[in-house]
Each structure stands twice: as C-alpha cells, then as structure tokens.
Amino acid sequence: MSTVEPEARADGAARQEHEKKAKWPLFGVGAGVLGGVATLVTDVRSGTAGREPVDASVVDEVSRPVAHLGLVAGFLTVVLLLVLAAAWRRQVEPRVPGSTAAYVVSGALTASAAGLTYGYGWKGALAIYLPSGMDERAFREDGLFVYFMLNDFGGYIGWLGVVVAAGAVAWMALRDRLISRWIGWFSVLPVLAVVLFAGLTGLPGFQGVVGPAWMLVTFLGLTWGRSAVVR
Template identity: 55%
Template sequence: MAHTDPHASADARSASLRRARWPLTGLAAGITGAIATLVADLHVSDSADTATVLQVNRPAAHLGVVTGYLTVALLLVLAAQWRHRVEARVPASTAARTVSAGLIAAAGALMLGYGWKGALAIYLPGGSDSTLFDQSGLYVYYVLNDFGSFIGWTGVAVSAGAITWMALRERTIQRWIGLLSLLPVLAVTMTVLLTGLPGFAGLICPAWMIITFLGLTFGNSTITR
C-alpha cells in the first residue's frame, strides 16, 4: 500500500481552499451590482417633464448609492486580487491585464453613476438637503440617472471579452466560461452598433459576474489552481 503523507494532503486541501476563495469577491460584486443597478432602478414613467422627478422612490435611491458604492469597492478589490492571483500566474497574457483594467474602469465610472443616486436621495423631499434644488434642478439628476448606473458596466463587458480570449485562446480558464463571456460582449456590441444604446451592459454584466465567478470558485482553471 502506498504511503500517504498527511502533511501533503493537508497542504493540498489548504491550497484548494485558497484557490476557491478569491473569486467570491466577483460573485459578491455581481450581487450587489444587480441590487444597485436593477433593484434600485429609479425610472418611474415615460413622462419627460420636471414633475416626473417627484415620483422617484427616495429610499430606492438611498439603497442604490449604498449598494452601489459597495459594488465599486468590491470591483476594486477584485481587480487587485486578479492582478495578484492571476496576472502573476500568466505574466505573458495581455488579456489577463485587460481584465483588471476593465474592472478598474468600471469602478471609476460607476462611482459617478451611483453617486448621482445618492444625490437624489439627499435632494428629494424627505432628504437631508431637500431644500437646495427646485424641480428643474432635481430633474437634471433624474436624467443623469437614466443611464448613470448602467454605462459604467461597459468596463466589465471589456473584462468579459478578455476572459473569453483567456478561455478560448489561451486555455487558462474553463471553456464554458469563455463561451458564456461572449454573451455580454456580443450583446453590448450589437446594441451600440444597431441602436446607440449605451447602457445595456448594466442589464447583463451583473448576472455574468455572478455565474462566471461562481464557475471560477468551484471549477478547475489554470488561474485558480
């Protein structure tokens, strides 16, 4: 009977736990991003007059900025983890560096997008600074929120494209994740080319992050071994 080194087995289990832990940051960013962008969406009607803004749900705006800023923080932490855990493993991969760059770009843009939700939360009736702007001023913030928390997710779509390349070309990520990652890339590209719609990434990228980083957590990729 072959001798099994208990210390080697313990080390292997410990390495497996370390491998599976860091992608959970991406899962968390997808969940909080879906809440901040979709659950706390501030669209209220098809009306285009200044009175529309008074229909906005102020607690939803407050929820949006809280979960939104948490999403920004998680994206930045994930970018740092990716650079430390992944780029060090595949130093010749430009695609790996593009992933972290896309996450950082998304965080910067979303900081503004979710911040505009916070502005409505404090300036709407019932907010801490509700007397500072009239309806016309509030309407400006309402219009900014039309795509504010959606456009920033374009950076994550770029990261999805880089992960597609890593999976299908470099074979450092599971193939099914690469195929899945084509969806946000194609969807965002086609909507921009055909309609000019700038915020479709906000509809699809949070779900993509949830599925992809679950797959990285429990799957077997070169970057997580």
C-alpha cells in the same frame, strides 16, 4: 509509515492551499449580486414608467429610499470591484505572465469601478435633494430633474469595463485555455449583446443589464470550477 505520512500531509496542504486561493472569486460574486441591486432593482426610473414625454414633474414620483439604497449598494459594488481587481492581479497575473488578456481584466474592472462611482453617486445626490432628504430644499424641481436625467444611464454606462473584462476572460478561456471553456463561451454573450445594441441602436447602457449577471455566473464558475487560474 514514514513515507506515506509526509505524502499525505503534502496532499492535504495542497488541497488546503487550493481551497484558500479559490475563495477570492467570491468578491466577483458579491459584485454581481450587489451590482444587480444597485443598477436594476433600484433604478429610480422604475416608478415613473408610462410617463412620456418626461418632464420635471416626474421627480415627484421618484422614491427617495430606492435612490438611497441604490447609492449604498452601488458603493459596495465599487469596493468589491476594486478588491476583486487587486485579488486578480495577485492571484492570476503572476501565474500567466505571458497572457495580455489577463492584465486587461484587472484594468477593466478598475475602469468600471471608477465610472460606477459617478453613476451611483448621482443616485445618492438625488436621494439627499428629494423631499425628506438631508438637503431637500437645495434644488427646485428643475434642478432635481437634472439629477433624474443623470440617473437615466448613470448606473449602466460604467459597466462597460466589466464587459471588456468578459471579452478578456473569453480570450483566456477559448484561446489561451487558462479558464474553463464553458465560461469562455458564456463570456462571449455579453460582449456580443453590447456590441449589437450599441452598434445597431446607439443604446449606451446595455452593459448594465448583462454585466452583473456575467459577474455572478462567471465568478461562481471560477470559485467552484477547475480553471487553471484558480488552482
């Protein structure tokens, strides 16, 4: 009994430690969900579909509550990206000091957080200057139109860092064998999509479409899967 009990306690402690460490990817899941809301669900242009060409009068059709929600969800997304980057540096990088790709991930997530701060901030600016906003009389229609145009791709472009992180995760999975291979192949998809759209059409913001979905699926996979970086 004196031999079995310490081994059982050690196994139990190891399982508890594994479960504790495996919870940090949930920050990425949250960033994916809130990022989808902040970028896609609260796109201030969604209520102006069919207006071509667009002129300054389009701001009359923009929903102020939608812009406000976009700011709140967006800033929460930025916070989660920064926390996730810090958790990645603490939990993953010390485990794989020889993997350059691992260091790219945390830097890329931080870069996205910086870019998205501006993108979502412009949603908030539009919200306070629209009718019924806190500073509704600060700008005339032409001034509001400037903020509307900034929101054209403002909440999308900043997701480029996340797609760079996806490329690094794909390398870690398929080349370094540190992450489940299915996550690696899945991570190749947003990279290819952004490269193709940017290269063939010049579209600068497709990463805002695929980035949140990649975050959601990938970090759910890291939470519940068997990748070496979360063991």
